[in-house]
Amino acid sequence: MKPLQCLILLMFVLFASAVARKNIASGGWSPIKNISDPHVTEIADYAVTEYAKRSGHKLKLEKVIKGETQVVAGVNYRLTLAATDGSSSNNYEAIVWEKVWQHFRNLTSFTPVHA
Ligand SMILES: *[C@@H]1O[C@H](CO)[C@@H](O)[C@H](O)[C@H]1NC(C)=O
Ligand SMILES: *[C@@H]1O[C@H](CO)[C@@H](O)[C@H](O)[C@H]1NC(C)=O
Secondary structure, eight states: OOHHHHHHHHHHHHHHHHHHHHHHHHTTOEEOSOTTOHHHHHHHHHHHHHHHHHHOOOOEEEEEEEEEEEESSSEEEEEEEEEEOSSOEEEEEEEEEEEGGGTEEEEEEEEEEOO
C-alpha cells in the first residue's frame, strides 16, 4: 500500500473506533415513551418491593416519574420513581434488569435522588 492510502485507512479506523467507543460510553439509553405502560409500573413495583425486602424498610411505590431502557442481553430499566415509607415520600432511581424469555428479573441498583 502507498503511504497516503495507508494514512487514510488508519484515520478511518481511528474515527470508526472513536464512534464505537462513544456509543458504548453513552450506554444507549433511550427514554420510555409511555411511563403509564402497565409493564413499566410492574417493573417499578418490583424494584420498590425488592428494595424493601432487601433493606428491611417499609416502602411502597407511589408513581413512576420517568424511565429509560437499554438493551443488554435483555433490557435494563432505569426508572425515577416516588415511593413512600408511610410517613414521608422520597424519589429514587432504580435499575432493573429483565430477561423476559427467562422470566429473569433483578434489581441492580436502588438509590435515593434529590429532586
Ligand atoms: C399509555 O399507556 C396507558 C396504559 O396502557 C394508556 O392508557 C395510555 O393511553 C397510553 N398513553 C399514550 C400517550 O400512549
Ligand atoms: C442481583 O443484583 C444484585 C445487586 O447487583 C446482585 O448482588 C445479585 O447477585 C444479583 N442476582 C442475580 C440472580 O443475578
